[in-house]
Amino acid sequence: MHLKYESQIREPLVYGDKDYHQVTEDICRPIEAKPSKLWYVGFYISVALLLFGIFSIYKEVTYGVGQWNLNKTVGWGWDITNFVWWVGIGHAGTLISAILLLFRQGWRTGVNRAAEAMTIFAVMCAGQFPIWHMGRVWMAFFVMPYPNSRGPLWVNFNSPLLWDVFAISTYFTVSLLFWYSGLLPDFATVRDRAKTKLRKKLYGIAAFGWSGSTKHWQRHESLSLVLAGLSTPLVLSVHTIVSFDFATSVIPGWHTTIFPPYFVAGAIFSGFAMVQSLMVILRKVYGLHDYITLGHIEKMNKVIVLTGSIVGIAYLTELFMGWYSQNKYEGYTFWYSRANLFSPYGWSYWGMMACNVISPQIFWFRKMRRSLTVTFFMSVLVNVGMWFERFVIIVTSLYRDYLPSSWSVYYSPTKYEIGFYLGTFGLFFTCFFLFSKYFPVIAIAEIKHVLKTTGESYKGKMSDVDNSTPEDFAHQYAHH
């Protein structure tokens, strides 16, 4: 009998006939070598952006939210748009790690580490917006339900913003734990290869004393499964709850029951696109072509065309309901403020349509799915489109809502609003650059795990196992 089944259609997950040592070498090389000039350039640009972001926030906190161009009618603009955008991006990592783990999708191993890191950094970026958009951020701790000395005051559990606080902090915590527990064996590897005392000490601390014992592995596997089980509902719940910020309100264009599934699909859509952008760069810069293969890219492109089409259906459904409901307020928002290209914000709606619905259809073609250039270009386009989607939902609903007397002047951001957004890019990429320098960007242990079935040199070696009897196998693994 054969223990492994090798698909004739599926391509290998790792190319290049790697052995275990080579895998370790390949992935640890960037950590142990001096960073390239390109890395420094990228890192400094990121830090500069981060500093500008900090300055922008400083201005806003000191002089007030009036530093932004929001107004009496449009109370949220770039701030919450960016918040939802980043949260959406932060969905792919956990989806890849948790749901694909539960579904035993072997291909996840090539991309899960970086995708999870991206998730964590994206959620960190997302969290900045609801915090700093507050008028009195120094009172932000009021949202924490803790016993206090302020009399009977308590948080308002009816408010979707409060649900956000819980949803996002939970998601961040679980994602971080999941990511970190996966990192433990790899940190141990780096520790064991360390040549300087300091490295040994720091990676030693980071590895939590991982010794690679079977007991460790066993617990590690169980923990992964438990965390995967915990994160799976979170992937769905976080963006559902973010969508409640809008869906539970009364504003036409927000008050829509379709939002939860539509937001989740959109989040996965944008998350995968962001993973694509980063992966294409990462494999190029670190030469990881053998680990992040075209097969990976293609699979993710398939997810993109699927989720893109789901959001497309959602958009069309909204338009349909705007007409079918015969509600003039909703009708106006969907058909005039959005779908009418010549209305003031029509461009943002059609930008969204073009980027999110029309252009991803290119991925029906295999050649396009496997083209790095097209993939990279599309991944950026999708994230632009998804930014537009949030902008469309927030701004075009608010700027012309119920009372025509309150319809707003044109809202466009100030430099500090843009600065805040750029600052979160700075934060994200600063974190990502540090991550790519100091952390194994691909899960070494997990790659080794799939080598048995997909590495050329191991397939041969595995033939002994293939030829052995089940009794031998049982005997051998009983001691493992």
Next chain:
Amino acid sequence: MSQKKYWKSFGELKQTAAFQQDAKDEFKEDLPFETADTGLLSGNTPRRDFLKYLGFSTTAAAIAASCEIPVKKAIPLVNRPEEYIPGVAKYYATTWSQDGDAVSIIAKVRDGRPIKIEGNTDSPITKGGTSARVQASVLDLYDMYRLRYPAIAGKEVTFEAIDKEIAGEMAKLGAKPIVILSSTINSPSSLAAIRQFQEKYIGTRHIVYDADSKSGMLMANEATFGKRALPGYRFDNAKAIISLGADFLGTWVSPIEFAAQYAKGRKIDAKHPSMSRHIQFESVLSMTGSNADERFLHAPSETGAVALALYNAVNGNSNNGLDKKLAEGIAKAAKELKEHAGAALVVCGSNDTNIQIIVNAINASVGAYGSTIDWSVTNNSRVGIDVDMANLISEMKSGTIGGLFVVDANPAYTWYDTKAFSDAVKNVGFSVSFSSKADETQQLCKYSLPTNHFLESWGDAEPVSGHYSLLQPTIFPLFKTRQWQDSLMKWSGSTTDYLGYLKQYWSGILGGEAAWDNALQAGVIHPSVASIVSGSTFNNTALSGAMSAIGASKKSGKIEIQLYQKIAMGVGQGASNPWLQEMPDPVTRATWDNYAIVSPAMAKSLLDIDLADSGQSDAYEVNPEKKVIEIKANGVSKKLPVVIIPGTHSNTIGIALGYGRTPKIGKTAEGSGEDVFPFTNMSGQTISYATVGEASVVDNETYIVAMVQTHGSYDTPQGKRVEVMKELTLGQFTKDPNEIIEEREHELKPWGGIENFETQGTIYGSYDKPGIQWGMSVDLNSCIGCGACVVACNAENNISVVGKNEVKRFHDMHWMRIDRYFSGDMENPDVVFQPMMCQHCDNAPCENVCPVAATNHSSEGLNQMTYNRCIGTRYCANNCPYKVRRFNWADYSGADSFPANQQAQVASGELNAVVGVMNDDLTRMVLNPDVTVRSRGVIEKCSFCVQRLQEGKLNAKKASRPLEDGDIKVACQQSCPTNAIVFGNSNSKKSAVSVDREDNKQRVFYSLEPVHTLPNVNYLAKVRHKETGAEAAEAHHG
């Protein structure tokens, strides 16, 4: 007793040098401080020295630090003055008096500071109504830029010195007379003071000059009735009101009085489905025109022709030469007038004598005199004759005037040829200004004796003959100022001061000092029996001359310019008042500037903006940058931004007067608009506020007009938003009084109709509302859009003034606003005003979205806002369907703990200087201590004046009685001249608000009712007396 000497040592006995040295030094050894140069922390420094230093420096630091504690400016009273309880307001009856306008008011004084003005309900003229300008006047008292001392050529002097100087000047006069130049003075005692002065200085003349001139009317009345006066008007008696460009609800003669009368004729309920009919002929959409049942447009130069045509139509003569629409309008107006003869009234805003003669003739033909125009009284608000002023200037120029005393008038700004005036002043022997501000005329005068603010003054006023209103000070003068009457009396050698004279005068008339005290307490003196409306004989000798003069005037083909007054700004009196500058104009909804108002048609021809094209109208609306045009007329050219207002005559540009004031009157006025008085001109005997000119677009130049509302229609491509606003015609209302109810039933049908909507419109449970449930009812038929409530709300609730830069960015803070909607024909639309404030929804969308429960519902139905719990997420503002929540985008109030953060508002320039003006220690004296000043970063909104509710409940409790309806009046309600706002406990069947809702149940509606917000504010639908075809028959015979 011997001089025996005791000694302790030989040294002392002998008084040796060493002993003397020892006795002088306190310590035997040198103090060790000098050794400190080795360093305190070195091992050589003794421990005790270290401790000494430590002790000394700690003490010194502590003392020094305590010296830095700022001096507290509030000093508690050691002995409480009699009748004074800190924290309890006192109310004094007095009178707002400005340039001939006088309104009886009650000033609320808290801890010695007047902080709020209410109308005096005892006044039979204004009946407790106020206007925006009256409401805002209390802020002028604390104006930082008031003149603070008497000055000669700008240098501070004492009153004694300036009196002496002026006495010297007057002694040198010789034969040259002194001229007292004032705006209309209707105070009997002030006029007496002038007479007294005239007796002393024989030949002194008193010339009255009104910038808002009614010369035309005065002279027409002289020609036709032999009285150079304005009659009393009775709009409440009129069934047909035809206004030829008179903004009688806003700025014409006595608008508060007229608004109350007008509203009386507009009150309607299903039992009495009748109302007056108001037709307005005008060139530029005015607030009064907005309230008209029908409007017809004409060019300013056609005013005479329109009046003439109306006269002809009323008298059955034929007309020709007018365009078709206008001719129809005239026929309609004439029909109304004839039908309601004896209850008809024609008023005209023109300042042309001939036109006013014709208007008088029409009124005479339709029996207005004795019914709607009352000659038993005179209205004393304007007595100035323009030609007197023109003559004065030429006399001044020729050097025949010895001295010029300027009281209130400001011709250096308001006269059409300011240069002629300022040059003429140079040829006058000496000039004295009594202005309280460094206005344009004050700057020309050598002597400046600033007069008191009216809240610091004694006085009286006679706005309508026989009706008196008294002034009493509510605060000791803040600065070294003196009432001008006192100055005149002093200079005329009077033995008493003005107060003494006033008291003596009124005690004499009223019969004793006690009666004077009582009158002062009441604030008003009026005839015990209301006078009977009576007419006067119309003398038609002047009529034919007037008719031929008008017939001769030609319509011009060029662009015409109509100058008008804004309700807040007047002829510039409001320019230095931040509340008035920031009050949105009722019609244009713009603040802080004047601009060129053009029609959509002219926008198309002149600016190439086609409002019929949705893309272009969107672009016009969402971009605050407006195109700039250059207007040339009378040899003057002005650049102004263009605001497109439907309902403007297609060939006319409307521009507001009163802007472009000198920055010397304060930073508030700086950079606010353009002065267009140079566009006025002397036309015959009177000033004309219209002219012809040219207009051209200035390329590549735009200007941001700070507007608070950009979209004017509630009609959308997806349907008319009738849930927001409901209006109907009288014809519809008479035919089917239940139309609104049926419409509401239809809207709420999916949720069980009106009856069951509250419970079935939600998936959640509903709650009982026991006890008090505060409710408000706003009658859109009575609301004229005047904005008195907006300013009253500002004053009552300490609402921040944010300045032009912030209004531009849609950051205005008003808790109460008056939305204005257009409907129908774009060139001549119907207009409706909707006061919009927090609706205090029982199912408030704002309440459940706040993460920290900073806004919540009270057991009395109030939607409460807890400022110090608010963290500023703005979610509530987003989720408010009425968009009444306001966010503190910057530190507008100075309540912030971040230092110096009112500058650097980079996003759109800096915060305007006016924010600093409003935060000055002096200006802040106007703040209402009962209302929290909000800091940056929190949301605020209408609270239903919760401080008044609490006070009212407390007073009832203290008196051990239940709260009664009418105990409490909210600020907007109290200020309203037409009583459009009714407020009270809607749980009580007998309360005014419940009665109002019950009596008008056919018109009750709640804005956006189907959203299930369950507001506690309802509106009564607007009914227009407009008739079309069959409806007309219904309306008349139904």
